[in-house]
Structure formats: C-alpha cells, structure tokens
Amino acid sequence: MASIDKNSKLTLFLPSSSKRITFFLITDIFLSVMSLYGAYLLRFNFLIPSTFLTHFLQIAIVLITIKVLFLFLFKNYSIIWRFYGLNDAKKLVLAHLAAYFVFSLIIILLPDLFSPFPRSVVLIDMALSIILLGELRFTKRLILDRTSQRIQYKQTLIIGISSNTANLIKSTLESVIEYTPVGIIAIQNKNSNMIGSYISNLKVSRPQEIPDLIKSKNITAAIIDGSLPRDQLRETYKFLTNLGIQDIKRSSLLTEGSGNITSLSIEDLLARHPKDLDTQTIEEFIKGKKVLITGAGGSIGSEISLQCAHFGAQRLILIDHSEYNLYQIGEKLPNATLRLCNILDRIALDSIIELEKPDIVIHAAAYKHVPLCEANIQSAIMNNVQGSRNVIDSAIAHDVPKIVIISTDKAVRPTNVMGTTKRIVELYAQNVDPKNSEIAAVRFGNVLGSSGSVIPKFKAQLESGGPITLTHPDITRYFMLISEACQLVLQAAAIAKGKELFILDMGEPVKIIDLARTMIKLYATNDVEIVMTGLRPGEKLYEELLIDDSEQKTSYTSIMIAGSTHYPIEQLNHDIKSLLTTHEPISLLKKIVPEFTPDVSNA
Numbered sequence: 001m002a003s004i005d006k007n008s009k010l011t012l013f014l015p016s017s018s019k020r021i022t023f024f025l026i027t028d029i030f031l032s033v034m035s036l037y038g039a040y041l042l043r044f045n046f047l048i049p050s051t052f053l054t055h056f057l058q059i060a061i062v063l064i065t066i067k068v069l070f071l072f073l074f075k076n077y078s079i080i081w082r083f084y085g086l087n088d089a090k091k092l093v094l095a096h097l098a099a100y101f102v103f104s105l106i107i108i109l110l111p112d113l114f115s116p117f118p119r120s121v122v123l124i125d126m127a128l129s130i131i132l133l134g135e136l137r138f139t140k141r142l143i144l145d146r147t148s149q150r151i152q153y154k155q156t157l158i159i160g161i162s163s164n165t166a167n168l169i170k171s172t173l174e175s176v177i178e179y180t181p182v183g184i185i186a187i188q189n190k191n192s193n194m195i196g197s198y199i200s201n202l203k204v205s206r207p208q209e210i211p212d213l214i215k216s217k218n219i220t221a222a223i224i225d226g227s228l229p230r231d232q233l234r235e236t237y238k239f240l241t242n243l244g245i246q247d248i249k250r251s252s253l254l255t256e257g258s259g260n261i262t263s264l265s266i267e268d269l270l271a272r273h274p275k276d277l278d279t280q281t282i283e284e285f286i287k288g289k290k291v292l293i294t295g296a297g298g299s300i301g302s303e304i305s306l307q308c309a310h311f312g313a314q315r316l317i318l319i320d321h322s323e324y325n326l327y328q329i330g331e332k333l334p335n336a337t338l339r340l341c342n343i344l345d346r347i348a349l350d351s352i353i354e355l356e357k358p359d360i361v362i363h364a365a366a367y368k369h370v371p372l373c374e375a376n377i378q379s380a381i382m383n384n385v386q387g388s389r390n391v392i393d394s395a396i397a398h399d400v401p402k403i404v405i406i407s408t409d410k411a412v413r414p415t416n417v418m419g420t421t422k423r424i425v426e427l428y429a430q431n432v433d434p435k436n437s438e439i440a441a442v443r444f445g446n447v448l449g450s451s452g453s454v455i456p457k458f459k460a461q462l463e464s465g466g467p468i469t470l471t472h473p474d475i476t477r478y479f480m481l482i483s484e485a486c487q488l489v490l491q492a493a494a495i496a497k498g499k500e501l502f503i504l505d506m507g508e509p510v511k512i513i514d515l516a517r518t519m520i521k522l523y524a525t526n527d528v529e530i531v532m533t534g535l536r537p538g539e540k541l542y543e544e545l546l547i548d549d550s551e552q553k554t555s556y557t558s559i560m561i562a563g564s565t566h567y568p569i570e571q572l573n574h575d576i577k578s579l580l581t582t583h584e585p586i587s588l589l590k591k592i593v594p595e596f597t598p599d600v601s602n603a
Contacts, residue, residue, distance in 0.1 A: 021077045025068065031132040032064045039125035043118050055114040063103050067129070070099040092134055100126045153180040154247060155217050159236055160225025161186050161194060161204065168223065168251045168261070169200040179249070179261070182217045185210060187236065214243055221247040223261055234269050246521060266455055266519050270479045270510060276556045277484065278491055285494035287312035292358035294343055294391055295365030297325025300406060300447065302332075303486045304362055309333055311490070317356045319343070320365070343387035349394045360493070361395040363388060364406045366422065373418035374537040377585050384421035386580055389428055396437050404493040405429050405441040407501070409478060413595045416537070420589045420596045424576065427592070430499050431569045440496035443562070444504040445478030447485045454512060458519050466528035468516045471535050476509040492559050501562040
C-alpha cells in the first residue's frame with residue numbers, strides 16, 4: 001500500500017496536457033486581471049477615479065472570457081511549453097487582436113453597458129496582456145533550456161541538411177532523450193551556400209570543421225540525415241568512427257513536422273540501391289499474370305511472392321514442402337493459393353501446373369546451407385538437381401511462357417556441393433529444349449535479411465554477449481537488400497528472351513571481419529571478442545559472380561548476361577541420371593562441372 005501511495009504522489013507531479021491547460025487558464029486569468037488593472041493605472045496616471053472602477057469586475061469577466069475563448073481557438077493551450085516559439089507567439093498576438101476586436105465591437109454597439117469606460121484602456125490592456133502572457137510562456141522555455149544545458153546530455157552533431165533538419169532539432173529537444181544538437185554539418189554540395197548560416201540557432205559548418213568541433217564542444221554523438229545516399233552514409237559513418245564518435249544515429253521524417261531518430265543498422269551501411277531499378281518494367285511483366293513460386297516460404301521465395309503481389313499479380317500459387325513456412329507466407333498473402341508439395345514429386349508438380357496454368361514459374365526452392373549440403377551430399381543433389389529438373393520439365397511440358405531459375409554466386413568455380421548443384425541447374429536451363437517456354441536463370445550473392453545470412457547469426461551472438469565466431473579473417477561476401485535483389489530478379493526475368501544466365505551487380509564485396517567489427521560498434525554495449533574457427537567444409541574465401549569475362553551488357557547496368565556454356569542435353573541428362581544413383585558423387589559432380597574444386601575431406 002505504501003508503494004501504491006508513493007506512486008500516486010509521483011504521478012500527481014507528472015506533466016500532462018490537462019494540467020498544462022489548467023495552469024495556463026489560471027495564470028492567464030490572473031495576468032489578464034493584472035494587465036487590465038495596469039491599463040487603468042497607466043491611463044489615469046496611477047490615480048484611478050472611483051467612478052471608472054464601478055464596472056471593472058464586469059468588464060474583466062467579459063473581456064477575459066472572450067480572450068480565453070480566442071486563445072483556445074488559436075490553439076494557444078495545445079502548445080508544449082518548452083517549445084514555445086515565434087510561430088506560437090504569432091498565434092498569441094492574433095488571438096489578442098481577435099478578442100479585443102470583438103470586445104471593441106461590444107463597446108461600440110452597447111456604449112452604455114459599461115459606462116463610464118475609457119476606451120483607450122482597450123489598446124493599453126491589449127499591449128500589456130500580450131507582453132505578460134507572452135513573457136510567461138517564453139520565460140518557462142528559457143528556464144527549461146538552461147536547465148537542460150546543465151543536464152549531461154550528449155553533445156551531438158547533425159550531419160547533413162534536408163527539409164527534416166529543423167524538425168529533427170525540435171524533436172530532439174521535445175523528446176526525453178540524451179542528445180543535444182550543438183552543430184550542423186553541410187555535406188551535400190547543394191547545401192554549400194548555407195555554410196555559416198544558422199538553422200534553429202545552430203551554425204552550419206563544413207565537414208573539414210568536424211575534428212575541431214568535436215574537440216571544442218566535447219561532441220560524443222552524431223545524427224546522420226537519413227536521406228543521404230548509401231555511399232555517402234557509409235563514408236560518413238567511417239569518417240566519424242575514425243574520429244572516435246561511436247554513438248551514431250540516423251534521422252527520418254515520420255510525418256509532416258515530426259522528426260525521429262533511430263539506431264543505425266548494419267543494413268543501412270551495407271545496402272546498395274540499384275540506380276536503374278525499373279519498377280515500371282517489373283509491373284508490366286507481373287501485372288495481371290498468374291505466378292507460381294516454388295520455395296515460396298523461404299527467405300527469397302517469400303520476398304518474391306510479396307513483390308509479385310505488390311506489382312499486381314492476378315493470382316499467386318505458392319509451393320513449399322515446409323508447412324510452417326507456407327503458413328507464414330500465407331498469413332501475409334491471404335489471397336494466395338498455398339500448395340504443400342515437394343519438388344521431388346513430379347506427379348504432384350504436374351498436377352498443380354496443369355490445374356493452375358501459370359504464366360510465370362519462379363523456381364526458388366533449394367537447399368542453400370553449404371555445410372549441411374556438404375554433410376548430406378545425396379540429399380542436396382536430389383533436391384537441387386532433380387527437384388529443379390522436375391520444375392523445369394513440368395513447366396515446359398505445360399507450355400508455361402516464362403520460367404525463372406534462382407541461382408547463386410556460389411555456382412561460380414564452386415568449392416562446395418551446394419554451388420555445384422546450382423551450376424548443374426544453370427547448365428540444364430541453358431541447354432534443355434524449351435519448346436514453347438522461355439527459360440532464364442538469375443545469379444546473385446548474399447542478401448541482407450535472409451535466413452542463411454551471417455548477419456542474423458552475428459546479432460544472436462552479440463545478444464548473448466559474444467564472442468562472434470568467424471571462419472577466416474580474409475573471407476569476403478557480396479551483399480544486397482533482399483527486397484532489391486528480388487526486384488532485380490523480376491526485372492531480369494522481364495527482359496529475358498530465353499536461355500540467358502543473368503548476373504546481378506552486387507556492388508563491392510565486404511570483408512566479413514569488417515562486418516563483424518561494425519556490428520560490434522552498432523549493437524554491442526561492451527567489447528566483444530572475434531574468434532576464428534577455420535573455414536567450414538566447402539566454404540570459399542570469396543565469391544565470384546562470373547565464370548569468365550564473356551558477359552554481355554543489358555539495357556540496365558545492374559544486370560548483365562553471362563556467356564552460355566554448351567552441354568549436349570542428352571549427355572547432361574545421362575550424367576545427371578548417373579549422379580542420382582552413384583555412390584561416388586564428388587567425381588561425377590566434377591565431371592559435369594570441371595571447375596568444381598571440392599574440399600579434400602569430401603573427395
């Protein structure tokens with residue numbers, strides 16, 4: 001009970017809108033009475049004749065009632081006290097002008113109502129009232145601003161200027177957070193003319209001044225404008241961390257007039273936005289079509305399913321052998337047709353494709369985890385090779401106009417079973433007789449947010465306190481946002497004419513040890529150790545996207561076409577048949593894919 005009473009007392013003193021309105025009403029009424037009486041004193045040189053005070057109370061009641069009504073109408077009681085500014089002062093003046101205009105009309109229309117009444121008091125009282133009520137509001141803000149300066153908030157730089165900057169500054173002051181902006185840096189060329197000027201009383205400086213500002217103002221944090229291009233965001237982050245700034249946030253504009261800051265994520269730093277993403281071409285390709293997607297419950301398949309729905313697919317047929325994964329994507333796409341089916345079941349596939357008659361088949365189903373495929377070679381071969389062949393053959397047999405195969409950079413000069421099986425599927429897609437279908441494969445690297453990405457693993461390790469485990473200090477990988485990678489897949493499919501192997505431009509490769517160090521800075525509260533565990537079976541130090549330099553350009557710089565590899569389809573089918581039954585799969589994998597260099601432990 002004592003605890004409850006204590007909490008009740010604490011709650012009593014917490015600020016609220018009702019308490020603020022009540023306070024302002026009481027103080028405004030009190031100050032209005034004072035200003036009216038003061039107006040009388042000034043009007044009569046501090047010697048007020050008693051006859052002129054006869055109706056003072058009635059005048060005060062009428063005038064103050066009108067004034068309070070207009071203060072409400074002009075939303076003077078909706079303003080948060082500590083953020084009272086010039087725009088709010090303007091509303092206060094307008095409310096007074098309106099109120100005293102109405103009161104003057106009453107005096108003119110009903111001259112005997114308050115007689116005798118000195119009309120000059122109206123102007124004097126209005127001036128005094130504006131001064132007193134305005135001073136009350138500004139004084140509180142000044143006191144709070146000085147108090148907040150004494151609180152040890154983090155001295156913060158705002159990096160970048162946009163339409164959101166003023167709102168961001170206001171938001172940081174309005175929110176109960178530990179950041180106090182003390183300077184603004186103009187890093188966009190278009191804002192160079194603003195250098196030396198002020199935004200919300202904060203000076204705009206050059207990037208070259210950052211080291212001096214950090215030293216002179218004891219800056220320990222930074223907020224980066226979220227509208228910066230990704231490359232500039234990464235460069236700015238690296239520059240700030242090199243100067244010792246570890247607490248770095250990014251800003252965003254939630255709604256008009258409302259700024260917000262969020263923690264910088266690893267996805268913000270790694271993501272690269274393709275400059276030639278053509279959503280119109282994707283929409284023309286997908287809109288009104290029936291699209292069948294295998295592996296629709298997986299990371300890639302589910303995102304492709306969502307993108308197809310976004311771009312107006314008439315009907316989605318989602319296939320997955322995992323009940324849970326299919327249920328999950330079904331919850332997001334309630335109008336989709338869900339089919340529990342293993343791609344190894346050719347009869348079931350034929351039945352579904354014959355019934356649904358899709359316009360597009362996107363094959364995303366595959367075993368993708370490298371060490372698991374190394375430990376379960378025959379299962380990987382059956383699922384990735386035979387399963388893919390089933391999907392392709394069934395789609396061709398039922399005259400599906402477009403067949404899209406999802407491949408991987410691990411298919412390039414593979415060192416593992418998973419990559420080799422995907423390369424075999426690429427060869428099959430390029431050499432099989434497509435009949436009335438167009439077949440294309442799309443190859444890309446790691447995507448941010450996929451279930452197999454290293455990022456969720458590192459995050460989990462950081463949440464448990466570390467250490468982060470890394471297989472090798474020199475290992476590198478390509479990264480792209482999963483949504484953008486899937487959009488580029490659809491864009492490549494839209495321009496496919498048949499038998500192409502498309503390569504997506506994944507940007508520059510990232511050293512995983514640098515990724516780990518960055519994630520420690522972003523997410524860890526303490527120092528976290530990085531432990532080397534050695535390369536896993538079949539794991540490569542780096543991934544490639546091209547087998548040779550024979551790629552062709554497309555109309556999009558983010559999409560290229562790899563040179564085709566001829567493999568007589570009769571021979572390929574014979575070799576695949578042998579692969580599915582052999583007890584020595586590694587040697588046959590190497591025969592089909594000569595560039596395959598297996599891990600010696602599996603040879």
